[in-house]
Amino acid sequence: MTIRQRQHLLAYLGYYTGSVDGLWGPKSRDAATRFQREYGGLTPDGTVDGDTEAALRQAVAEGMPEREADSFWEEIHYFSREEFRCKCGGRFCSGYPAEMKQAVVLVADRARAHFGAPAHVVSGLRCRQHNANSGGVENSQHMSGEAVDLRIDGVSADTLLAFVRFQPEVRYAYKINSTNVHFDIPREAG
């Protein structure tokens, strides 16, 4: 694919607004980076490698892939995506160093429905820096959206833990203190 072709495709997809001049400058790199980030599964570095070219062709032919973030939240009754954002407060990340995985959010939603009381995400997503600052283990699943620390009003950690452990999606769960429970789902390969 020539640079012009790349610019054409990025323009068609709405990422590139510069002129199709065959010169790979900052505007082109920005456009490619945003495309790579939103497409998912690509390194967002503005360099169009074979994978990115294939993704560009795919996106033009069939549209952008539906991201988990857009699809499953509609089925969640009691939580919004925002409640799981990293609590570093924007100091080290945009709030979403990863997307929450559907299975772990479903368990939280089910727990909330089961106990019928307000539930609080004590800790959802964590960027690497926030995870380190909050004493998380180095490979914490909070960084990949595969874990949540949950508290439910009027429900002890023992009771919540017993419920959570019974859920088929849950790999591992433990009490953090008298009210808060951590649970996670199996790690995604890679």
Ligand SMILES: [Zn+2]
């Ligand atoms: Zn953060």
Ligand SMILES: [Zn+2]
């Ligand atoms: Zn945790």
